Amino acid sequence: MEETKGQDSRPYHHGDLRRALIGAARQLLEREGAAAMSLRAVAREAGVSPAAPYHHFKDKAELLEAVAEEGWTMLSRLLAEAAASSDPEDRLVPVLIAYVHFARDRPALYRVMYDSARELADLPSSARSGDDTAFAKVRASLNARGAQASDTEVELAMTAAWCAAHGLAEMAGFKQFDHLKAELGGETAFLAAVLRTMGLYRKPPAAA
Amino acid sequence: MEETKGQDSRPYHHGDLRRALIGAARQLLEREGAAAMSLRAVAREAGVSPAAPYHHFKDKAELLEAVAEEGWTMLSRLLAEAAASSDPEDRLVPVLIAYVHFARDRPALYRVMYDSARELADLPSSARSGDDTAFAKVRASLNARGAQASDTEVELAMTAAWCAAHGLAEMAGFKQFDHLKAELGGETAFLAAVLRTMGLYRKPPAAA
DNA sequence: TGTACATCAGTGAACGCGCGTTCACTGATGTAC
DNA sequence: TGTACATCAGTGAACGCGCGTTCACTGATGTAC
Numbered sequence: 409m410e411e412t413k414g415q416d417s418r419p420y421h422h423g424d425l426r427r428a429l430i431g432a433a434r435q436l437l438e439r440e441g442a443a444a445m446s447l448r449a450v451a452r453e454a455g456v457s458p459a460a461p462y463h464h465f466k467d468k469a470e471l472l473e474a475v476a477e478e479g480w481t482m483l484s485r486l487l488a489e490a491a492a493s494s495d496p497e498d499r500l501v502p503v504l505i506a507y508v509h510f511a512r513d514r515p516a517l518y519r520v521m522y523d524s525a526r527e528l529a530d531l532p533s534s535a536r537s538g539d540d541t542a543f544a545k546v547r548a549s550l551n552a553r554g555a556q557a558s559d560t561e562v563e564l565a566m567t568a569a570w571c572a573a574h575g576l577a578e579m580a581g582f583k584q585f586d587h588l589k590a591e592l593g594g595e596t597a598f599l600a601a602v603l604r605t606m607g608l609y610r611k612p613p614a615a616a
Numbered sequence: 617m618e619e620t621k622g623q624d625s626r627p628y629h630h631g632d633l634r635r636a637l638i639g640a641a642r643q644l645l646e647r648e649g650a651a652a653m654s655l656r657a658v659a660r661e662a663g664v665s666p667a668a669p670y671h672h673f674k675d676k677a678e679l680l681e682a683v684a685e686e687g688w689t690m691l692s693r694l695l696a697e698a699a700a701s702s703d704p705e706d707r708l709v710p711v712l713i714a715y716v717h718f719a720r721d722r723p724a725l726y727r728v729m730y731d732s733a734r735e736l737a738d739l740p741s742s743a744r745s746g747d748d749t750a751f752a753k754v755r756a757s758l759n760a761r762g763a764q765a766s767d768t769e770v771e772l773a774m775t776a777a778w779c780a781a782h783g784l785a786e787m788a789g790f791k792q793f794d795h796l797k798a799e800l801g802g803e804t805a806f807l808a809a810v811l812r813t814m815g816l817y818r819k820p821p822a823a824a
Numbered sequence: 825t826g827t828a829c830a831t832c833a834g835t836g837a838a839c840g841c842g843c844g845t846t847c848a849c850t851g852a853t854g855t856a857c
Numbered sequence: 858t859g860t861a862c863a864t865c866a867g868t869g870a871a872c873g874c875g876c877g878t879t880c881a882c883t884g885a886t887g888t889a890c
Contacts, residue, residue, distance in 0.1 A: 568813040575783025607815015
């Protein structure tokens with residue numbers, strides 16, 4: 409099972425090519441963008457032949473799905489950390505800012521994740537089940553501030569928060585906002601100010 | 617200058633191929649998505665040879681820029697209409713909903729527009745100059761409700777509104793929100809409720 | 825412990841494809857005389 | 858009004874490219890005896 413890995417020669421069998429391919433794809437997305445992330449480029453990046461990935465993924469779409477899945481897992485972990493290290497009563501903005509930073513720093517990966525979420529009736533399983541997930545954290549932040557809110561109100565607030573995070577994540581890099589960022593004293597202050605302007609810094613108003 | 621157009625034969629010279637190519641590209645984007653919009657496909661759609669576009673655009677990127685530009689013009693017109701047909705004191709939500717509808721109904725075109733805006737230090741000229749533009753309308757809506765606001769506050773509110781519209785536009789089609797839409801009585805009610813939950817239905821709070 | 829063999833994860837060459845772009849060309853148009 | 862010619866917007870064939878995917882193969886691994 410365990411092959412000996414010489415320092416200078418790669419073994420014929422990779423060991424964990426599936427994981428390596430997902431990692432290579434993620435790296436390519438982050439480093440060179442969506443257009444550069446072909447199946448052949450991923451195989452090249454992982455140091456295997458163009459045909460090797462087909463032993464682990466049915467086709468390119470299946471690899472992309474796996475990349476998205478791993479992305480949601482990474483994001484969930486980051487949001488959980490942001491939630492854990494902030495005031496239980498005021499977690500929403502820190503959690504959303506963590507979301508925005510993640511997406512802003514890896515736009516191509518984030519877009520793959522977005523595209524995968526778009527197709528599903530529910531969230532990706534990596535972001536869905538259990539407590540340690542992206543959306544559980546957002547929901548918990550909302551519950552912390554609106555104990556008396558109805559299910560629909562919480563759902564609406566979740567939606568608003570998610571949309572706001574998505575919009576902000578994709579726009580935060582726009583040069584149009586550079587002077588505003590400078591004026592407000594940096595990127596994070598800018599993000600917080602926009603979220604506050606959106607009213608997401610306090611209890612959602614009574615239902616629509 | 618004016619060539620006679622037989623009913624059954626296309627003239628050798630097109631007449632206004634530049635505009636036709638932009639239109640064909642837009643149609644392809646709307647009908648079949650970004651992946652289907654190659655330069656060759658655009659030429660095919662317009663009924664000319666693959667080389668013809670090069671008499672009007674330096675390369676594919678230049679055509680895409682022109683498509684984006686036209687998109688921003690279309691959007692500005694729609695927002696102007698939405699603004700014109702709503703209460704001057706309560707224009708923000710109708711204008712944002714018009715934005716969301718536009719983008720939601722043409723996701724691939726909208727993405728081309730977004731990508732073109734992303735690169736610019738300022739907005740595309742079609743959305744920038746004059747009063748009859750997308751962003752002038754949003755700004756006017758904000759001014760109508762916060763007469764005493766500082767420039768920075770208005771700028772922040774603009775940013776928040778734009779981010780919210782972008783986020784909502786891209787997420788509105790998610791299946792995850794279907795039951796919420798049903799519960800609230802339709803798509804438009806859903807959009808309005810989310811925007812209200814975001815706090816964009818009233819004067820922005822005092823500056824950050 | 826040693827050998828035969830099934831399994832499986834790799835290889836590398838090849839396929840057909842559509843792409844963006846270039847090129848030498850040709851047909852239509854508009855203008856000068 | 859008619860003809861010669863420059864201009865320009867088309868054509869169609871060709872280029873090289875990288876892509877996703879398939880195929881027959883081969884080398885390594887793990888297991889049964």
